[in-house]
Amino acid sequence: FYIFNPAVFVNSAVWGQVDSFFTLILIAGIILLTKQRIFLSAVFFTAAVLMKPQGIIFLPVLFFELVRQKNIVNIIKVGIIAAVTALVIILPFSSNLNVLWIFKLFSSTLSEYAYASVNAFNFFYLLGANYTEDSGTLFLFSYHIWGLIFIVVITAFSWFIYAKGNSSAFASATALLLISGVFIFSARMHERYLFPALALSILAYIYLRNRKLLFLAAGFSLTAFSNTYYILLAGGRSAAPVIYPFIPEITSILNILLYLFLSKTMFDIAVKKIDSAAETP
Numbered sequence: 001f002y003i004f005n006p007a008v009f010v011n012s013a014v015w016g017q018v019d020s021f022f023t024l025i026l027i028a029g030i031i032l033l034t035k036q037r038i039f040l041s042a043v044f045f046t047a048a049v050l051m052k053p054q055g056i057i058f059l060p061v062l063f064f065e066l067v068r069q070k071n072i073v074n075i076i077k078v079g080i081i082a083a084v085t086a087l088v089i090i091l092p093f094s095s096n097l098n099v100l101w102i103f104k105l106f107s108s109t110l111s112e113y114a115y116a117s118v119n120a121f122n123f124f125y126l127l128g129a130n131y132t133e134d135s136g137t138l139f140l141f142s143y144h145i146w147g148l149i150f151i152v153v154i155t156a157f158s159w160f161i162y163a164k165g166n167s168s169a170f171a172s173a174t175a176l177l178l179i180s181g182v183f184i185f186s187a188r189m190h191e192r193y194l195f196p197a198l199a200l201s202i203l204a205y206i207y208l209r210n211r212k213l214l215f216l217a218a219g220f221s222l223t224a225f226s227n228t229y230y231i232l233l234a235g236g237r238s239a240a241p242v243i244y245p246f247i248p249e250i251t252s253i254l255n256i257l258l259y260l261f262l263s264k265t266m267f268d269i270a271v272k273k274i275d276s277a278a279e280t281p
Contacts, residue, residue, distance in 0.1 A: 147187030154181035
């Protein structure tokens, strides 16, 4: 499903982006976490963050598992392993550079596109805020503050699902909740940030065996392809090709509906304890 997915082709082979490499590192970390090889998992989570800043979105999954284990020694060990891994990766690129260069790079990268949406077909795009500065006001707060509020709510809900599931088998599904939720409801999102959801939805099905996750895999593949291909065709900005009217709005609505369906599905599995085996085709 992943190898022959048109959304993967258009991102990698057609556009030449590296999201598939980032996703490979992330998936390795999630699988190792699920297999309870948490220390090796921390190495891959750290590498993912250093490859792309949006890797930070997935760090709560590692945190949730450490809290679930209730082992302070493991928390300390993971912190040390992450620090050592970061040093090993960063030092070869640090010649003649200030020791704080990596923090300055992350800071400049995160602030480079300070817009409510950067061609991401999501909630803010649906409100007409594409390339609208995120310092602008939406009701009581700025788009940036609303984005942070959504991130806190999404992270709290994901933690609730992981705690109720009480198993590392929920790691991939929780990561899917995080990336799809942040992409759809947060600010400063680009058109390609949903890409890891393509692999995570399949992995979530493999571990939880609920066929609704296959539907979600197809749904996120459709919206990811639509968003990526549309922006690529438009030349990097959403100067909408006339031949595809309303595609951004339709895709944005679909993304919101898919996230609501994902949230309901995970609530049913983790909280209501619906028999996943009964949901298997």
